[in-house]
């Protein structure tokens with residue numbers, strides 16, 4: 011797939027994020043059947059293809075609300091994925107009351123459990139790597155930025171340790187909500 015030839019409407023480009031590893035932009039992708047869909051295109055600062063992240067997205071196939079993979083491009087190297095609607099967890103929590111924050115926390119916890127049950131741990135969970143869609147009932151969370159994720163080990167003790175590591179962020183969040 012050549013990013014700027016036929017598939018993506020460049021005029022719709024809107025930068026949505028510049029993280030440590032990559033920069034992301036919002037595009038419209040024309041599907042084979044002629045319909046268009048909103049996508050996020052992620053390019054790594056290194057200029058290398060985000061192959062590892064693409065393979066993990068493919069294997070997760072939406073578990074934990076992760077974006078579905080549309081494909082990868084070679085010119086320039088980029089990852090094309092479903093746009094997860096909503097705000098980052100950090101943004102979403104602003105202005106919510108305690109009860110609403112608790113609902114967001116539960117949705118995030120459930121997304122992480124789904125992610126783990128699909129056989130991966132994330133290794134980089136923080137307030138900008140979870141997207142919260144408050145337009146759905148119940149609220150739905152999407153885990154994003156899976157480039158650092160790894161397969162959970164088979165050994166039950168190690169497996170639990172890795173899951174717990176991922177949960178550190180959410181345990182802190184729960185503490186902050188409880189204190190508020």
Ligand SMILES: Nc1ncnc2c1ncn2[C@@H]1O[C@H](COP(=O)(O)OP(=O)(O)OP(=O)(O)O)[C@@H](O)[C@H]1O
Pocket residue numbers: 026027028029030031032033034050052077091092093094095098138139141154155156157
């Ligand atoms: N599929 C998506 N749907 C909606 N927004 C997204 C999506 N992917 C990325 N974003 C937005 O772009 C930002 C940066 O993306 P991402 O976290 O993947 O990049 P990164 O450079 O790896 O980040 P980090 O700073 O965590 O290393 C996210 O915080 C989020 O706001």
Ligand SMILES: [Mg+2]
Pocket residue numbers: 029138139155
């Ligand atoms: Mg990120």
